[in-house]
Every structure is written in structure tokens, then in C-alpha cells.
Amino acid sequence: AQSVAQPEDQVNVAEGNPLTVKCTYSVSGNPYLFWYVQYPNRGLQFLLKYITGDNLVKGSYGFEAEFNKSQTSFHLKKPSALVSDSALYFCAVRALNQAGTALIFGKGTTLSVSS
Amino acid sequence: GAVVSQHPSWVICKSGTSVKIECRSLDFQATTMFWYRQFPKQSLMLMATSNEGSKATYEQGVEKDKFLINHASLTLSTLTVTSAHPEDSSFYICSATSLRGGSYNEQFFGPGTRLTVL
Secondary structure, three states, rough: OOEEOOOEEEEEEEEEOEEEEOOEEEOOOOOEEEEEOOOOOEEEEEEEOOOOOEOOOOOOOOOOOOEOOOOOOEEEOOOOHHHHEEEEEEEEEEEEEOOOOEEEEEOOOOEEEEE | EEEEEEEEOOEEEHHHHHHHHEEEEOOOOEEEEEEEHHHHHHOEEEEEEEEOOOOOOOOOOOOOOOOOEEEEEEEEEEEEEEEOHHHHHHEEEEEEEEOOOOOOOOOOEOOOEEEEOO
């Protein structure tokens, strides 16, 4: 079965410190992986994606993610957290369904950055 | 580019009434649109996939007669919640894929519609 796991419901980090939001996946074939961020009562904003190529992907707002095929992980990272990074983060994988392709989302991780 | 809008952004209705939510791709043609439902502090649950000019494909457990989806053009899909009840209260988000070439079609998300059924 195709799935995405975000093992942490919440990640707390102090402003200026590095942050990591974890994601592991299970999918047949080559994975297409994504990170989105959601602010309260808003839709999803795209951060970055991995399709092919370099395992380290750089995205919006200083975020990056590392694709690790052997560990089936795609952790989101940022070297120095900002209070404004506090939001709900979703990892997603493109999967095949009866309609073609769709995104399967993890349950989300709430990032809280304290000043 | 690749902007998706939803209307309305929020709606409050009485139990038993029907509510229509629009999803539009503003600057690109979308062959496929997706409808998601999100409960507070939970993940997005795919409800259905809508291809232009054909019937929507619903995920298991989603009532097609309850959630009517129409995708009449390459820029518009609508979700109608029929005979809404309080348990239908949720945040509904649509996304759309572009007609750009290649094997990968990125999804672009709308801002969501907050539905509250009294």
C-alpha cells in the first residue's frame, strides 16, 4: 500500500536553531515527493518537490529536504528557524489510484518556533 | 502563474440545504481537479478526482450522491454538498493539474472553503 508517515505530531524549536520535520514513505516505483505548508484557515502552499536528480532539494523560504532512498525518507530541514515558520507541514507522495494519479498526504506536523 | 481560486471562502448554511463550492484555475487549463476534505488539525482526505468532461471518480467511502462534482470546463469544477448536515462541516480544498507537457503534472491548491452547517 502506498502511504506517507509523519511520526511527529509537533516539533518545537527555538528561533535561530535548525529544524527537521520527518517524513517516510512507502510507494511502488520511483517516488514523487512533496512538502507543503498550511497556515490557519488557508490552503496549502508548495514548498518543494523531489522528482529525480540531486537528493538534496532546495525550496521556498529557505527550506530544503533530503531524499534518502535506502531509508525511504524525505525529511524537511531549515538551518535557522524563524517564528514565522510556525505552521502545519504536510509531506505527500504521488500515488496511483483508480482515477490516475493523486497525492497521498501524511497526517501533518505542527511546527512551533519560539522566540 | 498557476493560481487556483475557490469561492466562497467560507459559508454558513442551515441543515438540509445544499451548498455549491467553485474551484477555478485562473491562468492555466486544468484537465484534472481534485477535491479534498480536511478536519481540524488533520490531514487532507482525497474525496474525488474530477476530469474535464467526464464523471468524477470518488474515493472509497465518499457518497457520490451527497457530494456532487461537476467539471464542465478546463477552468472550473464545482462541488455541491447536498442536504448538508452538521457532520459535513469541514474545510474543503481543491487542487488542479496543469496541461503542461511531461509525465509529471504538479497540483496547485486553492485557498480552501470553510463550510459550517448549523
